[in-house]
Every structure is written in C-alpha cells, then in structure tokens.
Amino acid sequence: MENARLAQQIRFIAEVDKLKNVFRQTLVTGSRRHENDAEHSWHLCLMVIVLAEHANTPQVDILRVLKMLLIHDIVEIDAGDTFAYDTARMAGQHAREALAADRLFGLLPTDQCAEFRALWDEFEARLTPEAKFAAAMDRFQPMLLNCLTEGAAWRMHGISSDRVLARNGHIVDGATEVWAYAARMIQQAVAAGHLAK
Amino acid sequence: MENARLAQQIRFIAEVDKLKNVFRQTLVTGSRRHENDAEHSWHLCLMVIVLAEHANTPQVDILRVLKMLLIHDIVEIDAGDTFAYDTARMAGQHAREALAADRLFGLLPTDQCAEFRALWDEFEARLTPEAKFAAAMDRFQPMLLNCLTEGAAWRMHGISSDRVLARNGHIVDGATEVWAYAARMIQQAVAAGHLAK
Numbered sequence: 001m002e003n004a005r006l007a008q009q010i011r012f013i014a015e016v017d018k019l020k021n022v023f024r025q026t027l028v029t030g031s032r033r034h035e036n037d038a039e040h041s042w043h044l045c046l047m048v049i050v051l052a053e054h055a056n057t058p059q060v061d062i063l064r065v066l067k068m069l070l071i072h073d074i075v076e077i078d079a080g081d082t083f084a085y086d087t088a089r090m091a092g093q094h095a096r097e098a099l100a101a102d103r104l105f106g107l108l109p110t111d112q113c114a115e116f117r118a119l120w121d122e123f124e125a126r127l128t129p130e131a132k133f134a135a136a137m138d139r140f141q142p143m144l145l146n147c148l149t150e151g152a153a154w155r156m157h158g159i160s161s162d163r164v165l166a167r168n169g170h171i172v173d174g175a176t177e178v179w180a181y182a183a184r185m186i187q188q189a190v191a192a193g194h195l196a197k
Numbered sequence: 198m199e200n201a202r203l204a205q206q207i208r209f210i211a212e213v214d215k216l217k218n219v220f221r222q223t224l225v226t227g228s229r230r231h232e233n234d235a236e237h238s239w240h241l242c243l244m245v246i247v248l249a250e251h252a253n254t255p256q257v258d259i260l261r262v263l264k265m266l267l268i269h270d271i272v273e274i275d276a277g278d279t280f281a282y283d284t285a286r287m288a289g290q291h292a293r294e295a296l297a298a299d300r301l302f303g304l305l306p307t308d309q310c311a312e313f314r315a316l317w318d319e320f321e322a323r324l325t326p327e328a329k330f331a332a333a334m335d336r337f338q339p340m341l342l343n344c345l346t347e348g349a350a351w352r353m354h355g356i357s358s359d360r361v362l363a364r365n366g367h368i369v370d371g372a373t374e375v376w377a378y379a380a381r382m383i384q385q386a387v388a389a390g391h392l393a394k
Contacts, residue, residue: 002378002381003374003377003378006248006251006374006375006378007378009247009248010341010378012247013240013243013244013247013248013341014226014341014345016240016243017225017226017227017240017342017345018226018227019236019239020225020227020232020236020240021225021227021228028214028217028218029211029214029215030214030215030217030218031218035217036236038235038236038239038240039216039217039233039235039236039239041239042216042235042236042238042239042242042267043210043213043214043217043235045239045242045263045267046210046213046267046268047210049264049267049268050206050209050210050305050309051203051206051210054203062260063259063260063263066242066260066263067246070239070242070243070246071243071246108247112247144207144210144211145214148211148214177200177203178203180200181199181200181203181204181207184199
C-alpha cells in the first residue's frame with residue numbers, strides 16, 4: 001500500500017535533480033568548469049554553519065537560513081540563471097521566477113508548498129535577519145570563487161570593481177565583518193590585475 | 198585590520214570547494230553525467246527538509262541532521278569516493294577518511310574543528326536518531342537516481358537486487374516508510390529490467 005504523500009514528495013525530490021544542470025557564470029576552483037546551482041547551494045549552506053557567528057543579528061535562526069538557501073535557486077530550473085551583472089535580463093527576473101515557484105513548489109503537498117513559498121518570498125524580500133544573512137552568503141560566495149579563479153567570470157564579462165562593490169554591497173546588511181573581508185579581497189583582486197578598476 | 202578567525206574560516210570554505218570535483222558512480226538525471234559530492238550533499242539536505250516527518254524518531258533534530266549531511270562527504274576530498282559496492286576498497290575506507298577528517302576539519306578554528314569532527318563521527322557511527330535518519334537519506338538518494346536513470350550505475354557495475362537490498366537495508370533504521378518505498382522501487386526496477394534479480 002503506497003503512501004501517497006511520500007510518493008508526491010519523492011516526485012518533487014526527483015524533479016529538482018534538474019538543479020544540477022543549471023549552470024552559473026562562476027567557475028569552480030580546480031577544474032575551472034562552470035558551477036551549477038545545486039553545488040552552489042551546498043557551498044552556501046556550508047558557509048552558514050561555519051560563519052553563523054558573524055551574522056549581524058546574534059541568535060539568527062540557522063535552520064531557517066539553511067532552508068532558504070537549500071531552496072532559493074530551485075526556481076532557476078524553469079527560469080534559468082540570471083547573471084548578477086546582466087541588468088537587461090534582471091528586469092523580468094522576479095516575474096519569471098515567481099511563475100517557476102508556482103509550478104515547482106506546487107509539486108509538493110499543500111502545506112509544504114506554502115512553507116517553501118513563504119521561505120522563498122522571505123529570501124527575495126531580504127527584510128528579516130535570516131534573509132539578510134542568507135543573501136550575504138549568496139553574494140559573498142561567487143566573489144570568493146571569482147577571486148580564487150583570478151577573476152575569471154569578471155574578466156569574461158568585463159565587470160569592473162565599482163560594479164562588484166555596488167552589486168554586492170548589501171552583504172553589509174547581513175554580516176558586516178564578511179563585507180569588510182570582501183571589500184579587502186576586491187582591493188587585492190584589483191591590485192593583482194584580476195578585476196578592472 | 199583583518200579578523201584572523203574569519204580569514205581562517207574562509208580558507209576552509211575555499212578548500213572544500215574541491216568537493217565539487219569529487220565524482221560518484223551515480224549519474225544525474227537529464228544530462229546523465231556523474232554526480233559530484235557537493236551537489237549530492239545539497240540533494241540530501243533538501244530531502245531532509247521535505248521528508249523529516251518520515252523519520253522514525255519524531256522530533257528528530259533537523260539542524261543537526263543537516264549539519265552532518267553538509268559535511269559528511271568532505272573527507273572524500275582527500276580519501277576519494279568509495280563506491281558502495283566496492284567491498285575491497287571499502288575495507289580501508291574508514292581509516293583513509295579519518296586521516297582526511299584530521300587534515301580538513303583541522304583547517305578550522307579549534308572549537309569548530311571539534312564540532313565538525315564530532316558530527317562526522319556521529320554520522321559514521323549511526324547510533325543516534327539523527328545519524329540514522331541522515332544515513333537513510335544518504336542511501337536512498339543514489340537508489341532513487343539509479344532508478345531514474347534506468348539503473349545506469351548498477352548495470353555498469355553488474356550489481357544485483359539482493360546486493361542493493363543488503364547494502365541499503367539500514368534505511369529502515371532511520372525511516373521505515375522510506376524503506377518500504379525503496380523496496381517497491383527496487384522491485385519495479387527488476388521488473389523493468391534495469392536491475393538484475
């Protein structure tokens with residue numbers, strides 16, 4: 001006798017396997033291939049459990065931060081990845097992703113669909129301490145990988161340091177110390193010729 | 198003025214990027230390339246937040262399960278992936294991985310090194326409700342991907358259903374309902390000719 005709720009949940013788990021085939025502009029270290037959204041999401045979650053003490057809000061709810069980051073990119077299965085510096089494509093991004101959220105979270109039982117949608121909306125709105133810290137990790141990680149690959153994705157797209165600082169400045173809202181580290185890292189990337197001034 | 202503790206933590210975060218280049222025998226759906234440990238870890242964590250209600254122990258500590266699964270494969274950066282059915286190689290696996298844990302978790306500040314090592318030891322020992330549920334996810338996920346890719350990894354290595362059932366039977370210790378689902382899934386894989394009887 002099949003457990004219908006479990007079967008529905010497993011269909012969702014099978015569907016989101018597709019996140020492993022959504023590739024980002026960032027390169028991974030070592031082989032220098034493009035990173036995909038699933039491994040990016042893992043890396044962010046790992047950063048959360050290592051860096052939680054640096055969240056601006058003490059006692060940030062780590063479990064909620066992790067849940068947000070585990071699901072934050074699932075919408076890109078339908079909507080595709082939007083490069084952080086592609087301002088033209090970013091215009092329609094939220095509308096595309098909201099449609100994707102309807103379909104993908106809609107695969108889950110109603111209560112979990114509502115929970116995941118609320119987490120995604122919270123992440124997107126960036127108003128709670130948890131969402132601000134999650135967003136700080138999501139922005140710092142590609143900066144770190146770019147620096148570790150001699151600015152590969154920045155140079156590929158002709159991105160300059162002022163754009164990097166403007167795009168990622170909201171890291172300061174979630175983790176001031178991480179932003180201070182990131183700003184020094186950017187200075188060093190410019191000094192090393194990996195990022196245009 | 199640099200925050201030395203943060204800098205040390207970020208060196209660890211950079212080092213474990215290598216997990217994205219540790220490939221497993223399992224294929225992902227869609228492109229059917231080999232899965233890597235980082236995206237595998239993401240998938241397990243996502244399964245935890247979807248399937249937590251099916252853990253045998255109600256009120257299992259989900260945050261601890263997630264922490265275990267985020268770090269459980271990091272040792273494979275040094276020790277390599279050991280295929281679940283490679284009994285010869287499995288003999289020395291724990292010793293190789295314990296050395297890797299010393300080096301890799303040793304990159305962290307002392308308190309976090311101790312926390313992560315304790316989590317990894319707990320996962321490996323499979324005695325607590327959290328470790329049993331984490332292990333159930335870790336075993337169910339490759340079975341699911343194998344079924345979704347017509348038994349690709351099983352057929353590649355000539356694995357039969359009795360070995361799959363024996364190797365993964367401890368799923369029942371963490372999540373009885375998930376094991377019941379898995380057992381039916383295996384029957385169907387045999388019936389479809391994707392797995393040798």
